[in-house]
Amino acid sequence: MSQRIALVTGGSRGLGKNAALKLAGQGVGIILTYQRNESAAQEVVDEIKRKGGKASALALNVGDIASFSDFIAETARQLNTLWQRSDFDYLINNAGIGLHASFAETTEAQFDELMRIHFKGPFFLTQELLPLLADGGRILNVSTGLARFTLPGHSAYAAMKGAMEVLTRYQAKELGARGITVNSIAPGATETDFSGGVVRDNAQLNQFVSSQTALGRAGLPDDIGNAIAALLSDELSWMTAQRVELSGGMLL
Numbered sequence: 001m002s003q004r005i006a007l008v009t010g011g012s013r014g015l016g017k018n019a020a021l022k023l024a025g026q027g028v029g030i031i032l033t034y035q036r037n038e039s040a041a042q043e044v045v046d047e048i049k050r051k052g053g054k055a056s057a058l059a060l061n062v063g064d065i066a067s068f069s070d071f072i073a074e075t076a077r078q079l080n081t082l083w084q085r086s087d088f089d090y091l092i093n094n095a096g097i098g099l100h101a102s103f104a105e106t107t108e109a110q111f112d113e114l115m116r117i118h119f120k121g122p123f124f125l126t127q128e129l130l131p132l133l134a135d136g137g138r139i140l141n142v143s144t145g146l147a148r149f150t151l152p153g154h155s156a157y158a159a160m161k162g163a164m165e166v167l168t169r170y171q172a173k174e175l176g177a178r179g180i181t182v183n184s185i186a187p188g189a190t191e192t193d194f195s196g197g198v199v200r201d202n203a204q205l206n207q208f209v210s211s212q213t214a215l216g217r218a219g220l221p222d223d224i225g226n227a228i229a230a231l232l233s234d235e236l237s238w239m240t241a242q243r244v245e246l247s248g249g250m251l252l
Helices: 014-025 038-050 065-083 108-132 155-178 194-201 203-211 221-231
Strands: 005-008 029-034 055-059 088-093 133-142 181-187 243-246
Touching: 005 014, 005 065, 014 029, 014 038, 014 088, 014 221, 029 038, 029 065, 038 055, 055 065, 065 108, 088 108, 108 133, 108 155, 133 155, 155 181, 181 221, 194 203, 221 243
Parallel strands: 005 029, 005 088, 029 055, 088 133, 133 181, 181 243
Antiparallel strands: none
């Protein structure tokens, strides 16, 4: 059987980077995307290659739908060059940005940016990638625990992720005929550089998160990366249309 290949958007840092490394450690080939920091993306690729894996990094602004056709053409070239394949197996829609603004103060520009990056972009990127996604493949959409519990300041961000959770079920229904499973994961507060690294670096916030979490601490990147690798394993091939929260039991 040919090597399985994962496309990870936003794979140069944070949870996307961790997922890419964990999947590569299981023998999965990696195409990761980055928006600006090419050197950080290349470091991830180099780390995978040092450990004997195959990987490639491509620039992608998930919020710029007009750029998708060029990106998909380059993805097809990378698949052919590195793996002699015309398709890939796993799509992880992970790329994103944070926003902390109250409902009353969220601007239309902020709303539109979040919508492009967290909902409209993944909607149409996945749509355009369908010809390259193998039958029997997997789509994993990254949501957030904030789509279940509420913390002030995240209304627009969480609403976009809530939309992705609904879309996940429709994708699962409509792509099931091709054997493609579609699920979403919802990380809780996790110690990464997301939103300026606030959960990782703000001791007061970290303590609040820990106090509100059944397992008594904030999440770590490995908690999410390991779960992503597990969810894409053959053992869970019968699971589709599900939301899996990875929060350690936050705000139960």
